[in-house]
Amino acid sequence: MQSRPPIVVIMGHIDHGKTTLLDFIRKSSVAASEAGGITQHIGAYEVDHAGKKITFLDTPGHEAFSKMRSRGAKVADIAILVVAADDGVKPQTKEALETIKNAAIPFMVAINKIDKPAADLEKVKNELAELQVFLEGRGGNVPYAEISAKQGTGVDHLLEVILLLAEMEEITADPKSFASGLVIESHRDPKRGVTSTLLVINGTLKKGEYVAAGEAVAKVKILENFKGEAMDSAGPSQPAVVVGFDKTPQVGAEFKTFFSQKDALLASSAAVAKNALLPDSSKPGFEASKKPGFFPSGDSLGLVIKTDVLGSAEAISHEIEKLKNEKLNLKILRSGAGDLSEDDIKMAASSALPLAIAFKVGISDSARELARRMGVEIAEFEIIYDVADFLKKKIEAVLPKEENKILLGRAKILRIFPAKAAPAMRGQIIGGKVSEGVLKKSATFDILRRDKKIGEGKIENLQQGKINVPEVPAGGEFGALAGGKISIAEGDELEIFE
Numbered sequence: 001m002q003s004r005p006p007i008v009v010i011m012g013h014i015d016h017g018k019t020t021l022l023d024f025i026r027k028s029s030v031a032a033s034e035a036g037g038i039t040q041h042i043g044a045y046e047v048d049h050a051g052k053k054i055t056f057l058d059t060p061g062h063e064a065f066s067k068m069r070s071r072g073a074k075v076a077d078i079a080i081l082v083v084a085a086d087d088g089v090k091p092q093t094k095e096a097l098e099t100i101k102n103a104a105i106p107f108m109v110a111i112n113k114i115d116k117p118a119a120d121l122e123k124v125k126n127e128l129a130e131l132q133v134f135l136e137g138r139g140g141n142v143p144y145a146e147i148s149a150k151q152g153t154g155v156d157h158l159l160e161v162i163l164l165l166a167e168m169e170e171i172t173a174d175p176k177s178f179a180s181g182l183v184i185e186s187h188r189d190p191k192r193g194v195t196s197t198l199l200v201i202n203g204t205l206k207k208g209e210y211v212a213a214g215e216a217v218a219k220v221k222i223l224e225n226f227k228g229e230a231m232d233s234a235g236p237s238q239p240a241v242v243v244g245f246d247k248t249p250q251v252g253a254e255f256k257t258f259f260s261q262k263d264a265l266l267a268s269s270a271a272v273a274k275n276a277l278l279p280d281s282s283k284p285g286f287e288a289s290k291k292p293g294f295f296p297s298g299d300s301l302g303l304v305i306k307t308d309v310l311g312s313a314e315a316i317s318h319e320i321e322k323l324k325n326e327k328l329n330l331k332i333l334r335s336g337a338g339d340l341s342e343d344d345i346k347m348a349a350s351s352a353l354p355l356a357i358a359f360k361v362g363i364s365d366s367a368r369e370l371a372r373r374m375g376v377e378i379a380e381f382e383i384i385y386d387v388a389d390f391l392k393k394k395i396e397a398v399l400p401k402e403e404n405k406i407l408l409g410r411a412k413i414l415r416i417f418p419a420k421a422a423p424a425m426r427g428q429i430i431g432g433k434v435s436e437g438v439l440k441k442s443a444t445f446d447i448l449r450r451d452k453k454i455g456e457g458k459i460e461n462l463q464q465g466k467i468n469v470p471e472v473p474a475g476g477e478f479g480a481l482a483g484g485k486i487s488i489a490e491g492d493e494l495e496i497f498e
Contacts, residue, residue: 004173004236005046005053006166007075007199010110011096012082017112021082021149022056025159044184044199044239045226049159054166055199055237057184075182075199077171078162079107081133085119085146089127097131106165109135109144110158115151173236179205179257183213183249184239187309188338190362192222194245198234198255205234209257210264211242213249215271217264218242220257248337251310301328301398302351304344305335308360312384313337316359319388328399340378342367349374353398357387405444405497409437409474413492417479427460427483437496439478440471445494447486457484459496 010018026045043058057076079100083093100107111124125135134140143161147154181201189195196213198205205211211218222243225231234240249255258264303320307313313335324330333347339362348354354376363378371378381387417429441462447455461481462469472478482488 001172001174002236004171004175005055005238006077006162006169006171007044007055007057007201007237008078008080008162009057009076010080010082011100013084013087013090013092013096016082016084016087016090016093017149018082019058021080021110021112021147021155022058024149024152024155025056043226044197046238047159049156049163052163053237054159054162055239057199075184075201076103076105077169078165079103079105080110080158080162081107082110082112083124083128084113084116085111085121085124086113086116088120088124089131094131097133106169107142108158108161108165109133109142111144111146112149114146114153115148121146173202175204175235177203178209178259179203179211179234179255181255183251183253183255185309185311186245186248186251186337188248189243190339192243194218194248195241195243196245196249197226198240198242200234200236200238200240202236203257204236205238205240205242205257207232209259210261211245211255211257212264212267212271213245213255214253215268216245216247216249216253217261217268218245219261248310251314301330301353301355301395302333302348303331304333304340304348304354304356306340306344306356306358306361307337310337312359315384316357316387319384320391323388323391323395325395328395330395339363340367342370345370345374345376348376355379355394357381359384359387407437408443408496408498409439410435411439411445411478411494411496413488413490413494414477416488416490427457427481428488429479430482430488431477431479432494433477434472434474435493436474438471438473439476439480439494439496440498441469443496443498445482445496447484447488448493448495449489449491455484455486457482457486457488459483 010022012018022045026047045056045058047054047056081093081096081100083089109128111121113119114121125138128135129138133142135142135144143165145154145158145161147158149155179200180203181199183196184199185197187195194216198211198213205220205223207220207223209220211220220242223231223234224241226239226241228241256267258267305313305316307316317332317335320330320332331351333351334344340356340358341364344356345367348356356371356376356378358378358380360382368378379390381390411432411434413430413432415431417431439459439462441459444456444458446453447457459480460483462472463479464472464476
């Protein structure tokens with residue numbers, strides 16, 4: 001066993017500077033190239049500091065990615081909890097801390113944005129102490145660094161602390177064994193085929209070997225580092241891009257390498273057999289449409305989700321789960337990576353309210369034409385949380401509107417004034433007395449005659465002593481302009497509602 005570089009995950013609340021920090025560390029511009037400056041899927045990057053390597057997992061910060069984030073934390077050796085000095089502890093800060101604690105990995109705190117005028121370091125440290133995070137120098141042993149990810153202030157110190165933590169943890173691997181680790185990203189490249197990012201945890205991955213990742217198998221013909229440069233092998237803690245899987249490996253699946261294709265296929269078959277024992281809903285890549293009698297009667301909003309990478313599909317599915325309610329049958333018919341196809345449109349069209357979500361993917365002219373003919377709406381997006389906002393509005397639009405009637409009071413009609421008293425007005429002019437509760441202008445009412453409802457209307461205008469008033473309390477007499485289709489008579493009673 002030999003020591004291997006630490007695998008580090010950066011976590012924290014959205015907009016607290018995680019991507020900017022990683023961007024500064026690796027001197028590239030992921031933040032600028034990602035839509036909205038938000039990382040959309042997990043990647044992994046190697047950096048050198050003081051002659052030593054560190055691997056960073058780039059886990060998205062948006063709340064939609066919580067499942068991916070927890071998976072990222074489990075594979076990491078060390079976590080960095082980023083908290084903005086001008087914003088302090090936020091809900092996702094607490095969620096990230098919970099994930100770190102559940103994964104039982106050492107962590108440090110990076111207090112970012114110390115260059116901002118509103119920065120308040122003491123406030124942040126006190127808020128962390130309330131979460132039982134006691135920093136070094138404040139009665140605790142959690143290391144921290146005060147940084148500006150934008151300017152690079154304190155980043156060298158942060159990297160030194162990471163290497164020190166790694167040394168104390170004694171992170172080791174056997175570089176001479178066959179490689180094993182996790183799939184951290186997968187997508188179908190239209191030119192190269194199924195491409196996956198693998199993170200080697202143990203052993204060495206070499207060109208010419210065979211990889212089994214869950215049910216997927218590939219011969220390692222093309223092996224690249226995170227920059228897209230060709231390489232012959234990838235050692236412990238190293239991210240590697242492998243091209244040519246026979247199907248798309250699931251994000252988070254464990255992979256192993258083998259010398260022969262036969263052994264790799266045996267491992268794949270074992271994964272297939274294992275999945276066959278799982279209930280349908282637990283199977284990787286399960287499509288709801290395969291389940292017989294899936295939709296009960298009534299309206300169903302059927303979704304087909306196609307994204308650039310599987311991680312994004314998972315994140316969108318996670319957001320959709322939170323929108324489900326009893327009044328609308330919201331179902332994911334298909335979810336996966338790749339362009340939106342005619343087959344996807346046909347799948348969506350099987351539901352009463354069809355919707356196809358295209359996230360950073362292409363849509364052929366034939367698919368668009370088919371969608372137009374079959375009445376399938378296509379919604380295109382670049383940012384994950386725009387999907388959630390769109391779906392909320394969509395659900396509101398299709399749900400039946402609900403009205404709650406709140407009884408405000410009752411009034412007895414004492415007199416009906418002739419219409420000629422107000423020729424320009426539509427409705428009846430009535431006079432009466434509020435027997436209980438309150439009568440309000442613009443309130444609706446039911447007309448009761450001998451305790452039976454005969455019609456309804458609305459108080460268009462309300463007066464007391466020829467003065468316009470917003471309401472009349474119990475015991476008060478009033479004159480009102482009442483709108484409605486049924487004529488009110490003396491002796492009728494009004495039940496007033498809001």
